[in-house]
Amino acid sequence: MKLLDFVKLLSLDVKSYSDGLQQDVTGGYASDLLSDVLANSKKGDIWITLQTHQNIVAVANVKGLAGIIIVGRKEPQKDTLDKAEAEKITIMTTSMSAFETAGRIYQLLKFT
Amino acid sequence: MVTNQAIEGSFQLIGGNFENAGNASIHLKQKLTELGIKEDVVRRASIITFEAEINVIIYAAAGWLRYYIMPQYIKIIVEDMGPGIEDIALAMQEGYSTAPEWIREMGWGAGMGLPNMKKNSDEFKIDSVVGEGTTVEMVINLTS
Amino acid sequence: MEILRATIVSAADNSDIDIQGAYSTDLMSNVLYYHAPNSVLITSLVNPQVVQTAEIAGIKIIVFTQNKKPDKDIIELANQKKIPLLITPFSMYIASGKLFQAGLHGIRNN
Numbered sequence: 001m002k003l004l005d006f007v008k009l010l011s012l013d014v015k016s017y018s019d020g021l022q023q024d025v026t027g028g029y030a031s032d033l034l035s036d037v038l039a040n041s042k043k044g045d046i047w048i049t050l051q052t053h054q055n056i057v058a059v060a061n062v063k064g065l066a067g068i069i070i071v072g073r074k075e076p077q078k079d080t081l082d083k084a085e086a087e088k089i090t091i092m093t094t095s096m097s098a099f100e101t102a103g104r105i106y107q108l109l110k111f112t
Numbered sequence: 113m114v115t116n117q118a119i120e121g122s123f124q125l126i127g128g129n130f131e132n133a134g135n136a137s138i139h140l141k142q143k144l145t146e147l148g149i150k151e152d153v154v155r156r157a158s159i160i161t162f163e164a165e166i167n168v169i170i171y172a173a174a175g176w177l178r179y180y181i182m183p184q185y186i187k188i189i190v191e192d193m194g195p196g197i198e199d200i201a202l203a204m205q206e207g208y209s210t211a212p213e214w215i216r217e218m219g220w221g222a223g224m225g226l227p228n229m230k231k232n233s234d235e236f237k238i239d240s241v242v243g244e245g246t247t248v249e250m251v252i253n254l255t256s
Numbered sequence: 257m258e259i260l261r262a263t264i265v266s267a268a269d270n271s272d273i274d275i276q277g278a279y280s281t282d283l284m285s286n287v288l289y290y291h292a293p294n295s296v297l298i299t300s301l302v303n304p305q306v307v308q309t310a311e312i313a314g315i316k317i318i319v320f321t322q323n324k325k326p327d328k329d330i331i332e333l334a335n336q337k338k339i340p341l342l343i344t345p346f347s348m349y350i351a352s353g354k355l356f357q358a359g360l361h362g363i364r365n366n
Contacts, residue, residue: 027349028349029349030280030347030348030349030352031300032286033219033222033282033301034219034220035163035166035220035224036300038158039159039228039231040322040347049219050281050283050286051218053218054130055130055134055218055219057134058133058135058137058162061134062162063158072286096362097280097362098280099277099278099298099356099360102349102352102356103352103355103356105349105353106349106353107356110353217285222282
C-alpha cells in the first residue's frame with residue numbers, strides 16, 4: 001500500500017513533502033522516544049508519534065521511514081516542516097490518538 | 113570492498129544545537145550507501161553516529177565527530193568538551209539517564225543512547241574525565 | 257491478555273476491571289493532558305512516574321511493550337496502587353493494532 005492510500009482512508013492532513021505520498025508502506029512504528037525509533041524501526045515503516053520538534057525529521061531520514069504521522073491534533077513546529085521539505089520527509093497529522101492510528105494502520109496493512 | 117584507502121570526514125558538534133542533530137549520521141549513511149556497503153552495516157553506523165551526536169549536543173559545550181572508512185572496518189570517534197561521566201558503568205545501563213526534563217519531553221534522554229551505541233558496534237571504547245570531557249571510539253567490522 | 261501474549265508481573269487482581277479505552281504513548285505529560293480514565297496505558301517507558309501518572313489519570317492497567325521489565329520498586333508501587341502491570345513482547349504499534357482489532361477503542365480528544 002502507498003502512503004497516499006493511508007492519507008485517503010484515514011483522512012490524514014499532509015503537511016510536508018506531498019511528493020512522498022507515492023512511497024510504499026511496509027509497516028508501522030509507534031513511539032515517542034527517539035532512541036527507540038533509531039534502534040527498532042524499520043525502513044518503510046510509518047512512524048506514529050506525538051513529537052513535533054525537528055529531530056523527528058533527521059530520525060525519519062536516517063531510518064528510511066515512509067513518513068511521520070503526528071497524532072492527537074498536535075501541530076508540527078515550523079522548523080520541523082521546513083526541515084521536512086528540505087530532507088523530503090512526508091509529515092501528516094490527525095486528530096486520532098496514537099492507539100487508534102496504529103490500530104487502523106495495522107488493520108489496513110494486515111488485511112489488504 | 114570498494115575502496116583501498118581510507119576515507120575520512122569530520123563534523124563539529126555544538127552543544128544545545130538540536131537543529132543540526134543527525135547531520136553527521138545522514139551524511140555518513142549516504143557515503144556508506146554510495147560505497148556499496150551492506151545495509152545492516154549502514155543501519156548500525158547510522159544509529160551509533162546519531163546517538164553519539166545527540167549525547168554531545170545534550171550534555172557538552174561542543175565536540176567533534178570523526179569517521180574513518182577503511183577497507184576492513186569503519187571507525188567513529190566522538191570527543192567532547194562536556195561534563196564527563198562520573199560512573200561509566202552506571203551510564204551504560206539501559207534506562208539510566210541524567211537528562212533534564214525538557215530533554216525527556218523531546219523524546220531523548222530515555223537512557224538508551226550509550227547502550228544502543230555499544231550494542232550496534234563491534235568494538236566500543238569509552239573514556240571520560242569529570243570536568244574535562246568524554247571520548248567514545250566505535251568500530252564496525254566490514255569483514256566477518 | 258492472550259491477544260498480547262502478555263505476562264502479569266504485579267500482584268493486583270484485575271478480574272473486575274472494566275476498560276473503556278486504550279492510550280498508547282511514551283510521554284507521561286501527555287497522558288495527563290489527554291484525560292484517559294478507565295483505560296489501559298500501553299507504553300515502552302518503564303519508570304515509577306508511569307505508575308504515578310497512571311493513578312492520577314485513572315488508568316486501570318499498564319502494559320509495557322517489547323518485553324521491557326519493570327524493576328522491584330515499580331512493581332511494589334503498582335501493587336500498592338492496585339494497578340496491574342503486564343508485559344507484552346510486541347511493539348506499541350503491534351500491541352495497539354491487535355487490541356484495536358479486538359474491539360478496544362482509543363480516547364477521543366474533542
